[in-house]
Amino acid sequence: MRRPPQLFTLNKDAARSLQRETIEKYLGAKRGKLRYFGLPSSTLGDAKDWRDLFAEFVAVERGDSGKEWELQHELAFQAFRLSLLGSITLLRGDIDAIIKKGRDSFGKKAVFPFDVVSLDYSGGLFYRSTSGELERLKAMDALMARQSEKQASFVLLISCNLDQVDAGEVRKTIENIRTELARYGLEAKKVTAAYLNHARDEARLKIYVPYFVNQIAAKYHFNCETQEVIFYEGNNKTRMMAFRFYCAFDPRTESLRPPRERLNQILNKPLTEIVDGKPRPNSLGLPQLSSPDKEEITDAK
Numbered sequence: 001m002r003r004p005p006q007l008f009t010l011n012k013d014a015a016r017s018l019q020r021e022t023i024e025k026y027l028g029a030k031r032g033k034l035r036y037f038g039l040p041s042s043t044l045g046d047a048k049d050w051r052d053l054f055a056e057f058v059a060v061e062r063g064d065s066g067k068e069w070e071l072q073h074e075l076a077f078q079a080f081r082l083s084l085l086g087s088i089t090l091l092r093g094d095i096d097a098i099i100k101k102g103r104d105s106f107g108k109k110a111v112f113p114f115d116v117v118s119l120d121y122s123g124g125l126f127y128r129s130t131s132g133e134l135e136r137l138k139a140m141d142a143l144m145a146r147q148s149e150k151q152a153s154f155v156l157l158i159s160c161n162l163d164q165v166d167a168g169e170v171r172k173t174i175e176n177i178r179t180e181l182a183r184y185g186l187e188a189k190k191v192t193a194a195y196l197n198h199a200r201d202e203a204r205l206k207i208y209v210p211y212f213v214n215q216i217a218a219k220y221h222f223n224c225e226t227q228e229v230i231f232y233e234g235n236n237k238t239r240m241m242a243f244r245f246y247c248a249f250d251p252r253t254e255s256l257r258p259p260r261e262r263l264n265q266i267l268n269k270p271l272t273e274i275v276d277g278k279p280r281p282n283s284l285g286l287p288q289l290s291s292p293d294k295e296e297i298t299d300a301k
């Protein structure tokens, strides 16, 4: 029996159009010439909605365990149906492994760099390998290294659900943020406590993921610009989050610079919730860290 088609929600469509805004904002000048690397699924939603922006889609699909070919075949067939065969390259296997090795499970090469990388995982971000490594976070580091080797600026899109959030990893990171914010004194303590004690993981991931991406970006000479963080309910009421970044390669110095985005900027970034396919602001009741000092304003550029 054939597998039923992969289905996504109205909220997912709205998230995809917010992602498009980011691509257009930073890469609009290269419209029609862009290269995509990511997880478009067998319905090829990204490729269908963004076909006017891209010259090439490198689509990764691992398929369901034991019948990997099904979704991979479905993806290729959908490319045919949408007359996109000429612009789609299918890589088969796990995207994290492909980023690290540079090849798919059949030895086909992933040719870096890309203009847009969409890590639209169906699952969570905190999977550990048998050796205990946080695989997906390591893959993001490897991705930065590959893009940096080619000195290529890019838009990074990360989507995930809130399965198996690694509470220890996230809490310790927010505690580090609190230490780094010592100059704000009591206020920083109160604000970070609001994140640490919040009932929803969305609040903590809203700062964890941008902080993490800023750190790895800086390690490979990128300046990172974080866009408003998105959250919504996906299929089967799964809680989803979507992050958007522009990573601009900065070749100015060999010695590394600290992340360009300041912690107060990351903390104060607004949140967008998508409900019934419509985005709207929802700060989850989180407090803002008030007025940066003078130095913060002048050195933020």
Ligand SMILES: C[S@@+](CC[C@H](N)C(=O)[O-])C[C@H]1O[C@@H](n2cnc3c(N)ncnc32)[C@H](O)[C@@H]1O
Residues within 6 Å of the ligand: 006, 008, 012, 016, 039, 040, 041, 042, 044, 045, 046, 060, 061, 062, 063, 064, 071, 093, 094, 095, 096, 118, 120, 121, 122, 123
């Ligand atoms: C959430 S869907 C992508 C949706 C698509 N970007 C859109 O906007 O419509 C993720 C797709 O990638 C596949 N996938 C998920 N994690 C993967 C991984 N680590 N490596 C390769 N494929 C993966 C899933 O089978 C699924 O088809």
